[in-house]
Amino acid sequence: MSENNKILNELTQSDYKYGFVTDIETESIPKGLSEEVVAIISAKKNEPEWMLEFRLKAFRHWQKMTMPKWAHLELPEINYQDIIYYSAPKQSAKLNSLDEVDPELLDTFNKLGIPLEEQKALAGVAVDAVMDSVSVKTTFKETLAEKGIIFCSFSEAVQNHPDLIKKYMGSVVPYTDNYFAALNSAVFSDGSFCYIPKGIRCPMELSTYFRINAANTGQFERTLIVAEEGSYVSYLEGCTAPQRDENQLHAAIVEIVAMDHAQVKYSTVQNWYPGDKNGIGGIYNFVTKRGICKGDFSKISWTQVETGSAITWKYPSCILRGNNSIAEFYSVAVTNNHQQADTGTKMIHIGKNTKSTIISKGISAGFSENSYRGLVKVMKGAENARNYSQCDSLLLGDKCGAHTWPYIEVDNKTAIVEHEATTSKIGEDQIFYCNQRGIDTETAISLIVNGYAKEVLNKLPMEFAVEAQKLLAITLEGSVG
Amino acid sequence: MLSIKNLKVSIEDKEILKGINLEIKPGEIHAIMGPNGSGKSTLAAALSGRDYASVTGGSITFLGNDLLEMSPEDRARAGLFLGFQYPVEIPGVSMVNFMRSAVNEKRKYQKLEPLSSSDFLKLMREKKEVVEIDSNLTNRSVNEGFSGGEKKKNEIFQMAMLEPKLAILDETDSGLDIDALRVVANGVNKLHSPENATIVITHYQRLLDYIVPDFVHVLYQGRIVKSGDKTLAYELEEKGYDWIKEEVIAG
Ligand SMILES: Nc1ncnc2c1ncn2[C@@H]1O[C@H](COP(=O)(O)OP(=O)(O)OP(=O)(O)O)[C@@H](O)[C@H]1O
Ligand SMILES: [Mg+2]
Numbered sequence: 001m002s003e004n005n006k007i008l009n010e011l012t013q014s015d016y017k018y019g020f021v022t023d024i025e026t027e028s029i030p031k032g033l034s035e036e037v038v039a040i041i042s043a044k045k046n047e048p049e050w051m052l053e054f055r056l057k058a059f060r061h062w063q064k065m066t067m068p069k070w071a072h073l074e075l076p077e078i079n080y081q082d083i084i085y086y087s088a089p090k091q092s093a094k095l096n097s098l099d100e101v102d103p104e105l106l107d108t109f110n111k112l113g114i115p116l117e118e119q120k121a122l123a124g125v126a127v128d129a130v131m132d133s134v135s136v137k138t139t140f141k142e143t144l145a146e147k148g149i150i151f152c153s154f155s156e157a158v159q160n161h162p163d164l165i166k167k168y169m170g171s172v173v174p175y176t177d178n179y180f181a182a183l184n185s186a187v188f189s190d191g192s193f194c195y196i197p198k199g200i201r202c203p204m205e206l207s208t209y210f211r212i213n214a215a216n217t218g219q220f221e222r223t224l225i226v227a228e229e230g231s232y233v234s235y236l237e238g239c240t241a242p243q244r245d246e247n248q249l250h251a252a253i254v255e256i257v258a259m260d261h262a263q264v265k266y267s268t269v270q271n272w273y274p275g276d277k278n279g280i281g282g283i284y285n286f287v288t289k290r291g292i293c294k295g296d297f298s299k300i301s302w303t304q305v306e307t308g309s310a311i312t313w314k315y316p317s318c319i320l321r322g323n324n325s326i327a328e329f330y331s332v333a334v335t336n337n338h339q340q341a342d343t344g345t346k347m348i349h350i351g352k353n354t355k356s357t358i359i360s361k362g363i364s365a366g367f368s369e370n371s372y373r374g375l376v377k378v379m380k381g382a383e384n385a386r387n388y389s390q391c392d393s394l395l396l397g398d399k400c401g402a403h404t405w406p407y408i409e410v411d412n413k414t415a416i417v418e419h420e421a422t423t424s425k426i427g428e429d430q431i432f433y434c435n436q437r438g439i440d441t442e443t444a445i446s447l448i449v450n451g452y453a454k455e456v457l458n459k460l461p462m463e464f465a466v467e468a469q470k471l472l473a474i475t476l477e478g479s480v481g
Numbered sequence: 482m483l484s485i486k487n488l489k490v491s492i493e494d495k496e497i498l499k500g501i502n503l504e505i506k507p508g509e510i511h512a513i514m515g516p517n518g519s520g521k522s523t524l525a526a527a528l529s530g531r532d533y534a535s536v537t538g539g540s541i542t543f544l545g546n547d548l549l550e551m552s553p554e555d556r557a558r559a560g561l562f563l564g565f566q567y568p569v570e571i572p573g574v575s576m577v578n579f580m581r582s583a584v585n586e587k588r589k590y591q592k593l594e595p596l597s598s599s600d601f602l603k604l605m606r607e608k609k610e611v612v613e614i615d616s617n618l619t620n621r622s623v624n625e626g627f628s629g630g631e632k633k634k635n636e637i638f639q640m641a642m643l644e645p646k647l648a649i650l651d652e653t654d655s656g657l658d659i660d661a662l663r664v665v666a667n668g669v670n671k672l673h674s675p676e677n678a679t680i681v682i683t684h685y686q687r688l689l690d691y692i693v694p695d696f697v698h699v700l701y702q703g704r705i706v707k708s709g710d711k712t713l714a715y716e717l718e719e720k721g722y723d724w725i726k727e728e729v730i731a732g
Contacts, residue, residue, distance in 0.1 A: 433623075435530070436554075437557055437586075438554050448574055
């Protein structure tokens with residue numbers, strides 16, 4: 001056996017840096033899911049009647065549904081009665097200042113590199129931190145409020161901006177959309193809400209940081225971003241979880257609404273715990289993300305770097321309803337060891353002169369399975385719609401899998417839809433060439449992988465891009481050499 | 482600088498090198514010639530630490546160290562450079578990033594600080610001039626879409642950047658047009674000094690008009706069957722290998 005294949009076989013799991021557990025008092029409800037549990041969650045959050053109604057409708061719908069099986073994933077049975085649906089760090093009912101936040105909790109976010117103290121916070125990034133089920137702290141709220149921007153936890157928005165929530169929640173991802181969307185709509189505990197008023201360019205990056213801490217707990221958050229006419233916002237999402245032997249469920253919803261000439265840029269670095277090298281533990285990540293380019297000349301772009309989770313099921317999509325609207329999807333998905341990812345996008349062209357771009361870069365190592373699944377749909381009225389898709393797969397070793405499932409449905413003759421796909425392997429010859437120039441195998445892989453993913457990494461905000469590059473290297477650490 | 486003693490190398494259990502002896506001192510240029518399949522590239526592979534060329538006997542000392550104990554990257558960092566017969570393409574990796582990693586890895590090995598971006602780019606510019614390589618090549622990904630000749634030039638450029646103690650150039654002349662041949666040979670000559678040594682593997686006397694060797698060795702069936710000065714190369718050019726083969730059979 002060649003050296004490279006040998007080293008590829010010596011899979012050693014690099015340490016998941018974020019695997020620690022915070023020792024903090026939490027308040028949780030018993031395991032299991034029922035109308036009663038849904039009502040308890042709603043009551044804990046002191047929600048208005050309409051919110052409870054929404055949850056119950058979603059729950060009843062969910063009960064009639066079954067888990068989707070079409071993805072190229074080996075899905076284990078999930079016992080939904082064995083999950084805790086609400087867990088919150090115990091703290092005084094209402095926080096007036098950061099001094100009232102449990103120091104352990106602050107410490108957790110500091111360890112994750114997410115400073116919640118505003119003076120220390122990264123200049124130009126406002127953070128909403130969500131631990132287990134609730135939002136811990138949102139920074140820079142006041143600065144943003146001066147411009148009329150609302151950036152707060154979802155629960156707060158339900159209390160303080162009920163009209164906006166009623167108007168937009170479920171308008172892009174209805175609870176009937178799919179199994180996990182229904183589940184989330186029934187039991188979601190918190191998340192972020194962001195509203196950019198007409199003509200406002202959000203002066204800083206907005207960021208939500210999700211952290212699962214408690215054991216046996218599911219995380220179900222939802223994010224809603226509404227960008228009014230001519231506004232702009234760049235939004236970042238990050239996530240981590242402790243290292244645990246059991247699997248944990250994460251089922252989120254993200255909805256984006258962009259009005260005329262509005263632009264929303266949504267970037268994710270997903271780094272949930274992926275499980276150990278034998279595939280024990282890890283997060284099951286079932287996420288529904290969708291944006292609607294509602295107004296003319298609006299633009300939504302999704303950029304994602306997916307490195308974590310045992311299972312990823314995720315298709316950030318765009319509905320291009322406004323004429324001349326633009327949608328983009330840039331993705332790097334890395335899987336190592338026994339990770340499975342089925343990810344991609346849907347671009348639904350409804351308006352005239354709409355344009356979408358899909359750039360997907362899959363990287364598989366170890367025994368992992370990595371699939372791209374994408375739909376480009378051009379409706380009857382979408383004159384002159386254009387799509388360009390490029391789906392590349394890179395393989396490290398010969399025990400992993402890469403798959404591409406592009407679906408194209410075109411109902412308008414003027415549409416131009418282009419699809420390109422490539423599969424390549426990091427060859428022994430390439431590695432040795434680097435070695436011979438003094439570059440060790442690990443660094444060589446990282447150079448090659450980052451070069452391969454460059455097109456997508458370049459789309460990330462600066463600080464995120466550096467982080468993402470490191471993360472790619474760490475995820476693949478031990479997959480060779 | 483390099484001392485090879487009774488080196489035996491197998492590929493997939495077949496013995497290719499059957500006892501090579503070679504001494505190389507600083508400042509020397511050695512040419513290795515020999516028919517196709519005689520084991521020239523295999524020798525280069527064994528020296529650079531390629532894993533498919535498994536060393537089954539003998540020893541190699543490089544600058545006082547047991548070369549066989551060193552990883553391929555450490556051999557490179559210690560100053561051993563291989564100009565590949567078939568340089569590979571590495572799509573997506575820019576020449577700048579690639580060379581920066583290579584140069585800084587070497588500096589780290591020598592316990593030197595990494596070069597600053599501006600110093601590095603300055604070095605790139607200098608060396609580009611030495612080997613007369615086009616900027617549009619160094620602005621691209623490593624060897625990606627390069628023509629055969631451009632790839633060879635790029636090998637010499639990398640050699641210039643890394644300033645090796647011992648350079649092994651495996652058929653760097655093949656596939657080059659006359660002008661490129663002169664450019665490459667000039668590059669090699671400019672980089673040559675009393676402190677370093679070069680092994681040129683070639684089939685053609687032509688190259689040796691430009692790069693004048695101190696010694697010429699003929700490799701045949703895994704052994705160095707004849708060594709001489711540069712006149713041996715003329716003799717080979719004129720008479721081919723048959724007379725050497727006959728000598729081997731007779732001996
Ligand atoms: N990777 C390999 N796998 C199997 N056999 C190999 C490999 N590399 C070389 N060989 C064999 O080893 C022998 C020596 O090959 P080598 O490449 O060293 O010859 P060479 O002298 O460089 O020839 P050329 O002048 O054609 O470049 C040949 O018989 C060749 O087929
Ligand atoms: Mg050869």
